[in-house]
Amino acid sequence: MNEFGTKYRVGIFGSSHGPCVGAKVDGCPPGSKVSEDVIQVELDRRSPGKGVLTTPRAERDRLELISGVVDGRATGATIVGLVKNKDVDSSAYDSFRRVPRPGHADYPAMVKYKGLHDHRGGGQFSGRMTAGLVIAGAIARQVLDKKDVRLLAQTIQIGSVRIEKDVPFSIAEKIARANPVGCADRDAAERMKDEIVRAHEDKDSVGGIVRCTVLGVPAGVGEPFFGSVESAMSAMMFSIPGVKGVEFGSGFRAGSMRGSEHNDPYAVRNGKIVTKTNNAGGILGGLSTGMPIDFKVAFKPTSSIARPQMSVDVVKKSPVELEVKGRHDPCIVPRAVPVVENSAASVILDLMLQGGFA
Numbered sequence: 001m002n003e004f005g006t007k008y009r010v011g012i013f014g015s016s017h018g019p020c021v022g023a024k025v026d027g028c029p030p031g032s033k034v035s036e037d038v039i040q041v042e043l044d045r046r047s048p049g050k051g052v053l054t055t056p057r058a059e060r061d062r063l064e065l066i067s068g069v070v071d072g073r074a075t076g077a078t079i080v081g082l083v084k085n086k087d088v089d090s091s092a093y094d095s096f097r098r099v100p101r102p103g104h105a106d107y108p109a110m111v112k113y114k115g116l117h118d119h120r121g122g123g124q125f126s127g128r129m130t131a132g133l134v135i136a137g138a139i140a141r142q143v144l145d146k147k148d149v150r151l152l153a154q155t156i157q158i159g160s161v162r163i164e165k166d167v168p169f170s171i172a173e174k175i176a177r178a179n180p181v182g183c184a185d186r187d188a189a190e191r192m193k194d195e196i197v198r199a200h201e202d203k204d205s206v207g208g209i210v211r212c213t214v215l216g217v218p219a220g221v222g223e224p225f226f227g228s229v230e231s232a233m234s235a236m237m238f239s240i241p242g243v244k245g246v247e248f249g250s251g252f253r254a255g256s257m258r259g260s261e262h263n264d265p266y267a268v269r270n271g272k273i274v275t276k277t278n279n280a281g282g283i284l285g286g287l288s289t290g291m292p293i294d295f296k297v298a299f300k301p302t303s304s305i306a307r308p309q310m311s312v313d314v315v316k317k318s319p320v321e322l323e324v325k326g327r328h329d330p331c332i333v334p335r336a337v338p339v340v341e342n343s344a345a346s347v348i349l350d351l352m353l354q355g356g357f358a
């Protein structure tokens with residue numbers, strides 16, 4: 001099931017070691033400005049090439065827009081955008097057909113597809129598929145830009161390093177975009193880098209948390225029940241490989257709070273109805289409140305690690321010690337930041353189109 005959305009419909013295609021990966025988008029309002037440069041900037045943020053922090057696989061990810069955009073404007077036809085896979089080395093992957101990697105999709109995929117799936121580089125389960133999510137989202141965010149909707153994802157935790165402080169949106173955007181881990185605190189960014197380097201040196205990996213904020217969404221966006229902002233956003237976020245948790249506003253902390261603490265009191269600011277706090281994460285009843293939409297996404301540590309792990313030979317049904325070869329990210333988070341941000345744009349645009357807001 002590779003399609004998402006009702007009005008702004010995103011499909012992704014390709015595989016890690018096939019010819020390309022990309023996105024197919026239906027429902028982009030005709031006439032919308034679609035700059036290839038903007039999409040390329042977002043793809044560059046996701047690409048590897050950040051030294052030891054990311055996979056040594058050298059992919060430039062040059063955008064090719066195949067259809068749906070003429071002279072920088074959406075024509076109303078299906079938009080197809082892709083990036084070619086250039087630096088492919090499938091030699092390390094054959095053994096995973098018989099000895100699945102702990103923590104990766106090898107075993108359940110083997111069962112579901114009867115061993116016939118494309119296992120090279122993780123196939124359709126590869127993080128590389130998220131290039132398509134970035135392409136579709138980078139188109140959506142250009143439509144949202146005209147509606148003054150702005151999105152920012154930032155890393156707030158890697159391993160044991162966490163930042164709690166709330167950096168104002170514009171400052172956070174500037175700082176987070178300027179360092180390779182996407183953190184809005186320069187000092188914490190350095191410590192996060194060290195955490196990744198240490199995990200890599202230990203032939204291990206590390207997880208983390210990305211926070212995403214969406215400004216400018218008017219009150220009333222969302223299609224309850226099953227198209228509530230939380231339902232749609234978390235469905236998209238949980239589709240990103242490696243995601244193990246999503247929480248909105250105060251999230252799981254709500255379970256230890258009292259109503260008097262969790263309720264966000266209303267106020268009027270410059271003639272606008274606002275809330276003084278935002279424990280709701282900008283969503284009540286599945287509808288946007290007009291406050292920033294605020295959620296966090298937890299990524300597990302990358303499963304493909306270089307240290308020996310126990311697995312089984314599924315044919316012989318005997319234990320095997322496995323050393324995962326191939327090229328891998330020691331931490332998914334730095335490259336996932338633009339994936340979260342741009343995927344969120346596709347969700348918000350779809351909901352705004354459904355509700356007649358765009």
Ligand SMILES: Cc1cc2nc3c(=O)[nH]c(=O)nc-3n(C[C@H](O)[C@H](O)[C@H](O)COP(=O)(O)O)c2cc1C
Pocket residue numbers: 055103104105122125126127128130240241242243300302303304327328329330332335336339
């Ligand atoms: C941007 C990005 C890069 C990723 N890089 C790797 C990687 O190098 N090695 C790996 O084992 N998993 C990587 N993953 C995660 C796997 O794709 C994912 O763990 C796997 O498909 C199993 O799915 P699950 O973790 O959602 O259960 C990456 C994910 C993303 C979003």
